[in-house]
Amino acid sequence: MTDWIGETFTSDVGWNHLETLVDIGDRMAGSDGERRAAEATRDALADAGARDAHLAEFDIQGWERGTSSLDAAGETYDQRHEVIALPRSPSGTASGELVDLGYGLPRDFEDADLDGKVVLARSDVPEWYDRYLHRREKYYHAVEAGAAAFVYRNHVDGCLPPTGSVGTDADPVGDIPAVGVSAEVGARIARRADGDIVDVDVTAAIEDATSQNVHATLGPDSDDELLLTSHVDAHDIAEGAMDNGAGTATVVQVVDALAKRENDLDTRVHVVCFGAEEVGLVGSAHLAERADHDDVAAVLNLDGVCQGRDLGFYAHGFDELADAIDDVADRMGHPAYVTPELGPHSDHWPFVKWGVPGTHVYGKTPGxxxxxxxxxxxxxxxxxxxxxxxxxxxxxxxxxxxxxxxTTIEHRDPDEIAAQLEDEDQAEGMRITGDWPYDD
Known part of the structure; x- marks a missing residue:
């Protein structure tokens, strides 16, 4: 029967929930807005036909944005379209010589004297470079080199300073003040202030807080389960529509479709919309530490979907998972771009790193x-x-x-995952950010 396809294509269930999430406003991890978004998601999952929809709380390191500024070349940048603090930056003021490292590749940090300096690094990598460098990797290279502060320069035009957390699992608050600046401010200070003394100032409220995961179920009461996941939280500077309101709204839309096909499910579907993803995958790590990994058949994680019409998938070296994705894409006539590489930057990762099959689904976009x-x-x-x-x-x-x-997808040995990270040159960055989970 294909009636469910027509019903889903004319359904407003997911889109209505997306509007609900973006209209809440601030959904920063640990905030009242994140809590209200989780409660709304719980109710939407129940209305869509899922069972036992509920919240499960956990403690987190709270961080609330205050003010931030950058003084350079006789000018003060303190407007929200110019400079913003990176979440979990410590409060404080730092002064030092500005050093423009361009892309901030690992070798750039090795070749520069950064002790006591203020590091400026771009948010992208050159086309010829073989992997993505996460913001936290550049930040902790600066910390390791003795920098006084870190300035993260957006590569996207439009007066859009980038946000994104610093900190590690062991030390959730970062070591040195960190701000994001727009591409325009970054270009201006790189031209006018490179080699000059600049001042970086951050204020933030840092205290204990609480987040929550949203849980619900569909299908039979089987021993194993498929995890269908997204994250509810978003950065406080925008609506968080793409990251990740759309992911959670699509989970609700999928649940609405699955409720009409529940007899087609041979395995329980455990729906989890995580909290506190944007500050270190805290909600998914909380669940992964308590779950029996042998009982998780696979993780289907939606983070960044709907940004483009086509879908991209990280298959993380699970061949049977890649085959299943390709089979469905062919059957549905929908483009799907599957990479076997590891993507250690969303809520699938606390499971995948220990060999649990999982895919990160996102919308393909140019750039x-x-x-x-x-x-x-x-x-x-x-x-x-x-x-x-x-x-x-x-x-x-x-x-x-x-x-x-x-469909049977074999779990992988964690040693294989570690070796693949080494082969893909991702291990170095994970070690410096404190994210390397394996014994060397």
């Missing part, structure tokens, strides 16, 4: 890096209802495929 993500421009007007509906159909079909008795 490098996050684009409008993690900026003031992450707003609802960038998204299309059509894309949410279409992707909801494809991902519901994929969920049924992954929950089928006919």
């Amino acid at each position: 490098d890096g996050r684009g409008w993500g993690h900026t003031h421009a992450d707003t609802l007007d960038k998204l299309e209802k059509r894309d949410l509906r279409e992707q909801g159909i494809v991902l519901a079909e994929l969920a049924v495929e992954l929950a089928s008795d006919d």
